[in-house]
Amino acid sequence: MQAPRGTKDIIPEDIIFWQHIYKIANEILSLHNYKEIRTPLLEYTELFQRTIGHYTDIVNKEMYSFTDQGDRNITLRPEGTASIARAFISNKLYVAQKISRLWYFGPMFRYERPQKGRQRQFHQLGIECLGSCKPIADVEVIRLAINILQELQCKEYTLEINSIGNIEERNCYQEKLIEYLIKYKQDLDKDSQQRLNTNPLRILDSKNIKTQEILNKAPKLQQFLNLESLNHFNEICKHLTYLQIPYKINEKLVRGLDYYNYTAFEIKSISSKNNDTICGGGRYDQLIQQLGGPTTPSVGWAIGVERLLIIVKEKILTENNNNTIYIIIQSKENYHEIWDIIKIIEKYKIKFELDLSNSTLSKQIKKAYQLNIKICFIIGEEEIKNKKITIKWLKNHTQQQIHLFNLTKYLQYIKEYF
Structure with missing residues (x-):
């Protein structure tokens, strides 16, 4: 379709x-x-x-x-x-x-x-x-x-x-314009010939060169x-x-x-x-x-x-860098605490994208690079076990871990950085 x-x-x-x-x-x-x-x-x-x-x-x-x-x-x-x-x-x-x-x-x-x-x-x-x-x-x-x-x-x-x-002035002009153009009716383009009887003022807007040459000696609206x-x-x-x-x-x-x-x-x-x-x-x-x-x-x-x-x-200049947190989950188990992390990010009104694919960690990070993402939050088995988040900064290829209870403070820093 x-x-x-x-x-x-x-x-x-x-x-x-x-x-x-x-x-x-x-x-x-x-x-x-x-x-x-x-x-x-x-x-x-x-x-x-x-x-x-x-x-x-x-x-x-x-x-x-x-x-x-x-x-x-x-x-x-x-x-x-x-x-x-x-x-x-x-x-x-x-x-x-x-x-x-x-x-x-x-x-x-x-x-x-x-x-x-x-x-x-x-x-x-x-x-x-x-x-x-x-x-x-x-x-x-x-x-x-x-x-x-x-x-x-x-x-x-x-x-x-x-x-x-105004209307009265245009009506007076229109009569004189028709009186002038009627003598050249056969030389006007087809649209202008039709407009002569319906909407003669639109003839002034004709794109036809010959019609415009005829109009050069026509009465002027300003005279009325x-x-x-x-x-x-x-x-x-x-x-x-x-x-x-x-x-x-x-x-x-x-x-x-x-x-x-x-x-x-x-x-x-x-x-x-x-x-x-x-x-x-x-x-x-x-x-x-x-x-x-x-x-x-x-x-x-x-x-x-x-x-x-x-x-x-x-x-129009658009922002080349994507000020979005890319969230990568590498866990075989359901990790319901992810919603607690998302709620905190929402509170600070920072854009984020949760990777919903079943791709490997390397493929998800590659996708983040393709999107010009600056920061990835990586949550794997070890992070779940230790209640931590791995933060990977894609621009300078550095990463660090923070405890979940420090997430609020860390987001304040990220927001200032963005």
Whole structure:
């Protein structure tokens, strides 16, 4: 049996990297009073249709949706923000405080062609700042993404930002954009021809060279922004400049989700061949109200963990030495006192591994060397008889015996050594 296409087992030798990313994110985000939230993998399909948009690729092509035994339309969540918005309303998180800072780390599901860094079950690390319309909130979330990437030694990236205005401004722009592009319809790539009638702003994001050449002379979204939109964006740029965070204004950056307004941004890796987007986000001031909640201007982002791991895995330093006590039992009789020794080790919270094989002493010690173990506790017939433990230090090939009643004191020394 194989895992389904587009899914991947995360085996123990890889999980340490995932735990490292989670640990760094938790430390940085907790420092800024962001609190972790975990939402269900299953949501009603309507949630994503209403928030992401009927004409987006996610809703049209990529969602894993089904009808359950209760005849309910259910979808495996394809992204995190809609679920956070739903949870924010369902649990009335807006009652306790005006600003809610939330973060999440978990799997998402989209039916796409699997490739390096992109799976059908993938994982996102994301944050949402709910309740503030101030530009400084946008800056806070962007800065946190930068802080996390830098702490993970991911330093080769570009930050691209844009203002996409509000719904009214985009509608006005959209009319002019269609009016311009309709003259070149036959020269556009097939996806862009279809989007001309459904989601014309996504044409700006086309990777087709000829389409991009046509767009170079198209109307610009910035020409349709009012003073409020421009001031919001300019304030963000001033803050980023003050913080010495380099950025590039990309006038074609619109993001692929319908709920965004004002700010849109992406962080792209320049160390990968395709300049992959590793973080994307923006502001969404109408989403929560659209779902039946109170007016709650919000901003957030999501990082693709698999893409991030490709970039930072080699830079994450893991401990070469295994700070584990390896317990070897060489006794033909049942040695129940081993549990007393284990209880004492547990009390000092020192990692240990009890060898469960029937191998010889030399083979068990060889296994310990293979695991980069520092210390072995050897308990044989003589040790049982004399109520002692033989301690073997593998690095310097020395060993000694201690009485069981001295084990507590000896573990204190080991813990300091580790």
